[in-house]
Amino acid sequence: NAGVTQTPKFQVLKTGQSMTLQCAQDMNHEYMSWYRQDPGMGLRLIHYSVGAGITDQGEVPNGYNVSRSTTEDFPLRLLSAAPSQTSVYFCASSYGTSGTGELFFGEGSRLTVL
Amino acid sequence: AQKVTQAQTEISVVEKEDVTLDCVYETRDTTYYLFWYKQPPSGELVFLIRRNSFDEQNEISGRYSWNFQKSTSSFNFTITASQVVDSAVYFCALSEAEYSSASKIIFGSGTRLSIRP
Numbered sequence: 001n002a003g004v005t006q007t008p009k010f011q012v013l014k015t016g017q018s019m020t021l022q023c024a025q026d027m028n029h030e031y032m033s034w035y036r037q038d039p040g041m042g043l044r045l046i047h048y049s050v051g052a053g054i055t056d057q058g059e060v061p062n063g064y065n066v067s068r069s070t071t072e073d074f075p076l077r078l079l080s081a082a083p084s085q086t087s088v089y090f091c092a093s094s095y096g097t098s099g100t101g102e103l104f105f106g107e108g109s110r111l112t113v114l
Numbered sequence: 115a116q117k118v119t120q121a122q123t124e125i126s127v128v129e130k131e132d133v134t135l136d137c138v139y140e141t142r143d144t145t146y147y148l149f150w151y152k153q154p155p156s157g158e159l160v161f162l163i164r165r166n167s168f169d170e171q172n173e174i175s176g177r178y179s180w181n182f183q184k185s186t187s188s189f190n191f192t193i194t195a196s197q198v199v200d201s202a203v204y205f206c207a208l209s210e211a212e213y214s215s216a217s218k219i220i221f222g223s224g225t226r227l228s229i230r231p
Contacts, residue, residue: 042205042223058218099217100147100209105159
């Protein structure tokens with residue numbers, strides 16, 4: 001019963017490097033989203049998707065790209081990492097397409113940009 | 115735009131005390147959903163409750179209760195007879211469901227609750 005799986009769990013990057021945070025869910029959820037968590041800022045929505053081929057921006061989309069080629073996967077790409085992107089990233093999924101249901105979260109990915 | 119405010123950054127109480135976590139929200143929609151999530155020290159995010167805007171009945175689940183008041187745009191969470199295991203960061207969240215077919219789920223900044231033995 002995997003649920004939402006995020007990889008890697010930890011990553012250290014140098015400024016300017018690129019990387020992809022992977023997210024996969026096995027619950028056949030249409031709705032998927034990415035959040036970042038910073039001290040005192042709570043969870044801020046980066047991007048979300050309501051199904052394969054459909055993505056939209058959240059509160060803090062700059063510096064991040066996403067795509068949704070399958071229902072199961074929703075990778076988050078950092079094209080040129082900056083120290084301001086040091087954070088803990090959470091992927092989440094939910095049933096339906098409205099984004100009004102319970103979110104199931106992955107365990108998080110801690111990213112440090114030097 | 116939708117907004118969630120959790121004004122209490124940190125709360126510390128002694129075990130067995132009751133504690134209330136405040137959540138105030140802003141939305142232009144009449145149809146919306148409110149949530150509470152718990153993040154224990156281990157870091158995972160755990161769903162606690164979901165409430166839609168048309169259901170103002172208070173809910174009780176064991177030691178947990180939620181008070182939803184549309185008149186004050188608040189969805190407060192009370193823990194009765196707190197225990198050390200209740201120590202966590204608690205997040206309130208809002209999803210609008212009226213003017214868009216795909217909603218953003220927006221979180222507050224969280225309240226860190228510490229229960230002292």
